[in-house]
Amino acid sequence: MGSRIGLGIDVGGTNTDAVLIDLEERKILSFAKAPTTRDDFARGIHDVLYRLDRVHFPKIALISLSTTLATNSIVEGVRRRVCGILIGYEPGDYRSDLTDELFLIPGGHTVLGEEKEALDEDRVKTVLEKTKERIEAYAVCGYFSVRNPDHELRVKRLVQEVTRKPVVCGHEISLKLDAVKRATTTILNAHLIPILHQLIESVKRVFGEENIQAPLMIVKGDGSLMSEAVTRNRPIETILSGPAASVIGARYLLEHSGEVQNAVVVDIGGTTTDIALLKDGFPRLHPQGAKVGGWQTNVMAIDIRTIALGGDSQMTFDEEGRLRLGPRRIIPLSYLGYCYPSIREELRRLYEDRRLLPPRTNAELWIRVGRKIEDGLDELGEGILKEVTGNPLSLFQLTKRTGRSMSEVMRGLSTLERRGLVQRSGLTPTDLLHLTGIFQAWDKEAADWGARLLYDRWKIELPTVVEQLEGAMNRMIGLQILDLLLSESIDATPGLDSCKFCNLFVDEAFGRSGRVTGVQFGIHVKEKLIGIGAPAYAFLPSVAEKLETHVVVPFYAGVANAIGAITSAIVIQEELFIKPYQTGYRLFSSAGMGFHHDLGEATEEGRRLLRKVTLEKAREAGAEQPEVFIDEKETWTTARGGERVFIEKILTARAAGNPRMYLGAFPL
Numbered sequence: 261m262g263s264r265i266g267l268g269i270d271v272g273g274t275n276t277d278a279v280l281i282d283l284e285e286r287k288i289l290s291f292a293k294a295p296t297t298r299d300d301f302a303r304g305i306h307d308v309l310y311r312l313d314r315v316h317f318p319k320i321a322l323i324s325l326s327t328t329l330a331t332n333s334i335v336e337g338v339r340r341r342v343c344g345i346l347i348g349y350e351p352g353d354y355r356s357d358l359t360d361e362l363f364l365i366p367g368g369h370t371v372l373g374e375e376k377e378a379l380d381e382d383r384v385k386t387v388l389e390k391t392k393e394r395i396e397a398y399a400v401c402g403y404f405s406v407r408n409p410d411h412e413l414r415v416k417r418l419v420q421e422v423t424r425k426p427v428v429c430g431h432e433i434s435l436k437l438d439a440v441k442r443a444t445t446t447i448l449n450a451h452l453i454p455i456l457h458q459l460i461e462s463v464k465r466v467f468g469e470e471n472i473q474a475p476l477m478i479v480k481g482d483g484s485l486m487s488e489a490v491t492r493n494r495p496i497e498t499i500l501s502g503p504a505a506s507v508i509g510a511r512y513l514l515e516h517s518g519e520v521q522n523a524v525v526v527d528i529g530g531t532t533t534d535i536a537l538l539k540d541g542f543p544r545l546h547p548q549g550a551k552v553g554g555w556q557t558n559v560m561a562i563d564i565r566t567i568a569l570g571g572d573s574q575m576t577f578d579e580e581g582r583l584r585l586g587p588r589r590i591i592p593l594s595y596l597g598y599c600y601p602s603i604r605e606e607l608r609r610l611y612e613d614r615r616l617l618p619p620r621t622n623a624e625l626w627i628r629v630g631r632k633i634e635d636g637l638d639e640l641g642e643g644i645l646k647e648v649t650g651n652p653l654s655l656f657q658l659t660k661r662t663g664r665s666m667s668e669v670m671r672g673l674s675t676l677e678r679r680g681l682v683q684r685s686g687l688t689p690t691d692l693l694h695l696t697g698i699f700q701a702w703d704k705e706a707a708d709w710g711a712r713l714l715y716d717r718w719k720i721e722l723p724t725v726v727e728q729l730e731g732a733m734n735r736m737i738g739l740q741i742l743d744l745l746l747s748e749s750i751d752a753t754p755g756l757d758s759c760k761f762c763n764l765f766v767d768e769a770f771g772r773s774g775r776v777t778g779v780q781f782g783i784h785v786k787e788k789l790i791g792i793g794a795p796a797y798a799f800l801p802s803v804a805e806k807l808e809t810h811v812v813v814p815f816y817a818g819v820a821n822a823i824g825a826i827t828s829a830i831v832i833q834e835e836l837f838i839k840p841y842q843t844g845y846r847l848f849s850s851a852g853m854g855f856h857h858d859l860g861e862a863t864e865e866g867r868r869l870l871r872k873v874t875l876e877k878a879r880e881a882g883a884e885q886p887e888v889f890i891d892e893k894e895t896w897t898t899a900r901g902g903e904r905v906f907i908e909k910i911l912t913a914r915a916a917g918n919p920r921m922y923l924g925a926f927p928l
Contacts, residue, residue, distance in 0.1 A: 348368015399427075536563060570689075597706025745785065849869060878916075
């Protein structure tokens with residue numbers, strides 16, 4: 261039998277990475293990068309596949325994808341036509357900005373799982389008839405459905421019968437007690453269903469064109485995998501998918517290098533830097549669930565600190581001449597010059613005519629991105645968009661071509677930029693790496709002309725800019741590392757700006773102050789830093805030096821996210837609660853509610869039921885031969901007189917297994 265090949269793909273904010281791995285020998289066979297095409301991820305995936313060693317394609321037995329799509333959609337406020345049906349909720353029990361179509365239905369249960377009020381099925385049917393033609397997906401959430409999901413399940417059946425549209429219940433996503441958070445998570449999930457459907461269909465078409473028939477898995481926010489079918493119903497679980505894949509990839513690379521299994525993983529990409537903690541080889545999960553774009557969910561996810569800082573972060577200077585990084589991501593001049601060599605002449609002219617430009621003007625150009633056509637643009641907006649389609653232009657060029665003033669053109673560009681129709685190009689950390697010789701992938705000359713204008717405008721030289729860049733990166737990344745490491749003990753940094761001593765300590769420790777004499781400030785981090793992402797080897801050694809620790813940048817650090825996507829496993833976790841009730845004990849689980857007179861009988865039935873449910877979900881997620889492990893925890897208290905009183909018993913099942921593979925990928 262031939263080798264089984266796995267294809268891992270990570271669709272990041274800047275680049276799409278891919279790797280081919282021999283899953284039996286755990287050997288990387290080929291890897292590649294291509295720019296992410298945000299208007300259509302499938303094009304970027306097609307481009308990166310073209311750059312891989314195609315001789316291995318016939319033996320691909322498994323595909324796994326990590327994606328920023330769900331995270332970005334929530335952060336950017338993308339909304340689809342969804343309907344939320346909340347059973348037994350009151351007006352103050354949910355966020356009113358979740359959806360325009362939200363209905364409160366009489367029903368729901370108590371904390372003991374008893375019916376609080378009869379479910380009004382007639383009202384549900386009326387809602388469904390009213391909305392079925394315009395709604396893309398439904399979210400159903402019942403009050404205390406985690407104790408008794410009966411009403412949610414009944415409404416789900418009605419949705420399926422009347423509308424035949426996708427529908428997901430709150431108890432199917434989480435069994436945690438928090439009515440507001442559960443409703444938020446369930447409705448956000450509904451918004452993501454049509455978005456992830458489109459992604460899955462588009463990437464499957466790409467694989468079909470390449471005659472790759474392997475199963476498709478998606479990385480969840482906790483770093484484990486789930487099948488394409490499960491993802492279609494529960495896309496919310498893919499938030500923080502990309503950062504989670506980077507942590508799993510780092511763990512894989514650590515295992516192969518023999519490094520210790522406790523480390524801080526720092527993934528520096530083009531758009532963001534993500535920081536997570538490995539303890540005993542496993543990523544630490546966030547106890548409160550994932551929080552994205554101001555939305556607190558109860559989705560299980562890796563505890564990650566994300567900052568808008570990367571190789572493509574915009575570099576600007578404030579009025580005092582201090583460097584500012586981000587949060588906007590722009591196109592590096594070196595990359596734009598690589599794609600459009602003609603811009604070198606315009607950058608040179610901007611430098612030579614710099615006396616005619618407004619003060620503090622940087623070398624910036626604009627180009628149209630994507631193929632999206634948007635109505636409602638004014639004449640100037642349409643004119644600018646036409647000029648920069650396939651042709652990057654400077655502000656100076658656009659004022660000539662449109663016949664408008666610079667301020668008018670800037671307002672038009674700002675509108676187009678907000679709508680995602682054009683993107684700015686300018687000087688970035690990536691360009692400085694080209695100028696210092698650390699990174700030489702693209703066009704150094706374009707970066708050089710942009711830097712010359714910067715030096716002239718701010719009366720500054722390259723070594724000073726590099727020093728300021730290093731200091732800014734050190735402080736921003738270092739603070740997030742400290743926040744992550746200290747978060748279990750204290751609320752580390754939210755009050756930092758109001759704490760003069762904290763600010764002074766951090767500034768001195770990172771060498772940015774120099775105001776204090778006679779006192780030495782320093783920070784010593786015990787854990788190693790593991791650098792992931794293409795810029796990691798350039799920026800992390802300095803961060804590690806300031807934190808008095810060591811840094812390891814593995815050979816395949818640039819594609820670690822794609823490695824993590826294909827080397828992860830399927831992990832399903834389920835809980836079941838046993839609580840005293842009248843003369844016996846009640847069982848609460850995602851399968852429903854039960855009752856037993858004897859605690860031993862209740863425990864035995866709980867184990868059986870939990871094992872059955874967990875195995876079913878693991879197989880649905882795509883696991884081939886999952887194993888189930890069950891932990892049990894009892895809580896007792898002591899009453900007056902010394903009598904021990906049973907409070908509850910929690911059974912936690914964890915099913916783990918490798919994904920099923922396409923057996924036709926190799927000869928028998």
